[in-house]
Amino acid sequence: MKVLVATHPAFTAHATGLSHPERPARLTAARAGTADAPVDIVEFSPSEAELELLAGVHLVDYVQSIKRFCAAGGGQLDPDTVVGVDSWEAALRAAAAGPDAANLLERGVADVAFLPIRPPGHHALEDRAMGFCIFNNVAVTARFLAASxxxxxxxxxxxxxxNGTQEMFLMDPEVLYVSLHEFPAYPGSGWVDEIGLGPAAGTTVNFPMPVGTGGDVYRASFERVVLPILSAFKPDWLLVSAGYDAHDADPLAGLSLLESDYAAMGSALRGLVGPGKTILFLEGGYNLKAIQGCVAATLSGLAAVPVPDETSRPVSGSRSWRALEFVVEVQQRHWQVV
Ligand SMILES: [Zn+2]
Known part of the structure; x- marks a missing residue:
């Protein structure tokens, strides 16, 4: 399997400060994970996003305010989100990485794209930076693809x-948003009754999972809900907000996935769309060893190379299984799931 991988010095030049968890070493770990995976790597350098591309999901005034803020030396955009002078270029290239990858995949250069980019994107709102995110990279790409x-x-x-991605497509029936996440946790949204609005009712699907949930419940969630909904939705393109902070060793969160669970999810997503129609975006993940192992496992899964289960695996409690049953019950109003 050929994997298109984004690379540019700007992504590591985005400086967040010495003690910030969203740090350049994360990309070194993710790149090491791509190198470890049993795949062929094709590298590309993303361009700088034009204003028109960003304006698909962001307000022009917001984009310009980020440009001015970075040029003036940067600082804190919110209590978690820090930028410096070099962050503007990084944010532009991170936002263009998905559309650029889509164009390259259309020309047949690879089977899948994996984008180890910073800053991440999925918390960014149309008019506000949030949770380490400046521009919503996955949403920019989804809008770019949906526009044609x-x-x-x-x-x-x-x-x-x-939350940012959900909000941008809450009323858009052509874009399906499925999120599995810890709940309650930052940013506070993502309850099971957030299902989309108006004609888009049913095209937002949330799995709010209690602390301690492990890969057994995630695998069952894919089998029982995620895959049937994806198959019924019949997407042309599959985009993955691939954060690695649900790993057991992550310092910022409390779920218990292991490397083989990411391989299982990668494998489950194989064949849902045609070849060259899948793009994965690095979002969070703050344990460097876990990032490296999980990126390699994800790509192994996508390449259909088996990753054996760990000998000792966390077992989810009854609260996690009940959370899945609740998701099934709510989603049965919109989809054929059992
Ligand atoms: Zn995260």
């Missing part, structure tokens, strides 16, 4: 709910 008539499915397995 494509149906787009976004699967978000970052441990945090992608």
């Amino acid at each position: 008539g494509n149906r787009v499915a976004i699967v978000d397995w970052d441990v945090h709910h992608g």
Whole structure:
């Protein structure tokens, strides 16, 4: 399997400060994970996003305010989100990485794209930076693809709910948003009754999972709900907000996934769309060893190379299984799930 991988020095030049968890070393770990995976790597350098591309999901005034803020030396955009002078270029290239990858995949250069980019994107709102995110990279790409008539499915397995992405497509029936996340947790949204509005009712699907949930419940969630909904939705493109902070070793969250669970999710997503129609975006993940192992496992799964289960695996409690039953019950109003 050929994997298109984004690379540019700007992504590591985005400086967040010495003690910030969203740090450049995360990309070194993610790149090491791509190198470890049993795949062929094709590298590309993303361009800088034009204003028109960003304006698909962001307010022009917001984009310009970020440009001015970075040029003036940067600082804190919110209590978690820090930018410096170099962050503007990083944010532009991170936002263009998805559309650029889509164009390259259309030309047949690879089977799948994996984008180890910073800053991440899924918390960014149309007019506000949030949770380490400046521009919503996955949402920019979904809008870009939907604008030419494509149906787009976004699967978000970052441990945090992608509130920005959900909000941007809450009323859009052509873009499906599915998120599995810890709940309650930052940013506070992503309850099971957030299902989309108006004609888009049913095209937002949330799995709010209690602390301690492990890969057994995630695998069952894919089998019983995520895959049947994706198959019924029939997307042309599949975008993945691939955060690695649901891993057991992550310092910022409390779920208990292991590497083989990411391989299982990667494998489950194989074949849902045609070849060259899947793009994965790095979102969170703050344990470097876990990032490296999970990126390699995800790509192994997508390449159909088996990753054996760990000998000792966390077992989810009854609260996690009940949370899944509740999701099934709510989703049965919109989809054929059992
Ligand atoms: Zn996260």
